[in-house]
Amino acid sequence: MNRVVITGMGIYSCIGKNKEEVVSSLYNGVSGIGIDPVRKEYGYNSALTGILERPDLKGCLDRKKRNYLSEQGMYAYVATTEALQQAGIDEDFLEKNEVGILYGNDSSTEPVIHAVDVIREKRNTALVGSGSIFQSMNSTVTMNLSVIFKLRGINFTISGACASGSHAIGMGFLLIQSGLQEAIVCGGAQEVNMYSVGSFDGLSAFSSREDNPGAASRPFDKNRDGLVPSGGGATVILESYESAKRRGATILAEVIGYGFSSNGDHISVPNIDGPKRSLEMALRNASLLPSDIRYINAHATSTPLGDLNEAHAIVQVFGEKSPYVTSTKSMTGHEMWMAGASEIVYSTLMMEKGFIAPNLNFEEPDEASSLLNIPTKTIETEFDTYLSNSFGFGGTNSSLIIKKFTP
Known part of the structure; x- marks a missing residue:
């Protein structure tokens, strides 16, 4: 059995757009939760959500690649770029080796709703746009990142509800441990637009503590009253120990x-x-x-x-x-x-x-x-x-x- 190690990590979340910002927030106990007033206009019971802006990728990707990316795909792209840089994996390595991708994602709501709105209003499917299909499929993250980063190994999406990101890492661990792959980009991504969580709000699953957003998420507290939706993108580079040693990579941790x-x-x-x-x-x-x-x-x-x-x-x-x-x-x-x-x-x-x-x-x-x-x-x-x-x-x-x- 191969040992499986982590050689790179990347994060884009409501508590930080990179690892350094995240460490500071974790250490100082900084909440990333706030209010999205637009949700109230659409009849939401709770406007609480993790607050993060969509990254501007104009200087990073060409127009076609940006057009194919869903919101969560944008977050995943930023996180994966950071993770690959830390792992010391460049374009040349990716072209010469079979690096895979397993990413957790279980919905892509906003592009589906936008496409349906266009069809209903315009009665013309051609006006939906060429990027819609690649944004709206559940596999949107893996299909886009595999093309952007020229990944040639295992390539599919893990859809396991709120365990999706964890299962993606677990399955990557098993594939590398068994010798079927040497390196896999693993992670999870979640859109944070209001469309993605409307059904959750309809079930009254969310906290109603809108007067104090930072106190709304209360895990294990007796007076907790529901979750607060959030999202972003997170990537870990899994690699066999032999591969990491061969490359001279810095090893961050080991999955055991x-x-x-x-x-x-x-x-x-x-x-x-x-x-x-x-x-x-x-x-x-x-x-x-x-x-x-x-x-x-x-x-x-x-x-x-x-x-x-x-x-x-x-x-x-x-x-x-x-x-x-x-x-x-x-x-x-x-x-x-x-x-x-x-x-x-x-x-x-x-x-x-x-x-x-x-x-x-x-x-x-x-x-x-x-x-x-x-x-x-x-x-x-x-x-x-x-x-x-x-x-x-x-x-x-x-x-x-x-x-x-x-x-």
């Missing part, structure tokens, strides 16, 4: 465990058994004991039942008050299809810098979160192994274990 499961239960209400089995599989796959894990970046989205059941699952596997548990969603909101990848970037940056970011807005525990070791302030601590959870609609669960690299 991947666990997954399906709840086999309610389509939107999570249970305890599924997440618990995902955690246990990740530990078995990594050949670790629960006591080997120093930090857990929880899925916890700030929903009443989801946080409760995840806390119960963590306690059943790891016991009470150990290890440290936080949800970076307290700062970012729920980045959905992107979250499983962005939280690997966040957690790896924290492991690299020697701190654990605070779980914001955790003021009063409930019956389950009171059993967890949840810091509300930044913890200065060295840790060498962490686990990241991602769960999604349909009962899909993913758990990844990452450690500091030792030759």
Whole structure:
């Protein structure tokens, strides 16, 4: 089995447009959540969202390539550019080697709605535009980035609800471990326009704390009242150890465990058994004991039942008050299809810098979160192994274990 390492990371999120900005936000507990007033004009119950602007790519890509990119594709492009640069992978390497791409994405709503609006109004499908199809398919990110970066290896999209980004990294890990690929661009992307989350708002899934956006996302807090939608793009470059060593690449961390499961239960209400089995599989796959894990970046989205059941699952596997548990969603909101990848970037940056970011807005525990070791302030601590959870609609669960690299 090949060892699988991380040689590059990139991020574009509401708490930073690059790794340096993100580290500062994580360390200082800065929220990226705000209000989108346009949502109220369209009848939304909640205007809360992660706030980030679309990048200007005019100096980076030609008009045709920009026209083919969806919103989340733009975020993914910026994140992937940063990750490839850190990995030391240039155009020449990409042309001479079979580098793949696996990216998490489970919707591309805005271009679909715009196309339908044009057809209904103009009664002429030709006016939809040549870029519409490439923006509207679920595989929009992988199809575009594979062309832009001339990727010639594995190429498809992982569609697994809010575990999409995590499963993309997990599947990349398995492919490299088995020897089928040597390097894969992995990640997740999520659009943040209002169209993408209208159905969530209709289900009253969002927090209503519009008077204080920074306090709206409250993972594990007894008084949480719903998630805050967010998004962006996050990329990690996975590579076999032999490939990284051959290139003389700097190794940031090593992927050592991947666990997954399906709840086999309610389509939107999570249970305890599924997440618990995902955690246990990740530990078995990594050949670790629960006591080997120093930090857990929880899925916890700030929903009443989801946080409760995840806390119960963590306690059943790891016991009470150990290890440290936080949800970076307290700062970012729920980045959905992107979250499983962005939280690997966040957690790896924290492991690299020697701190654990605070779980914001955790003021009063409930019956389950009171059993967890949840810091509300930044913890200065060295840790060498962490686990990241991602769960999604349909009962899909993913758990990844990452450690500091030792030759």
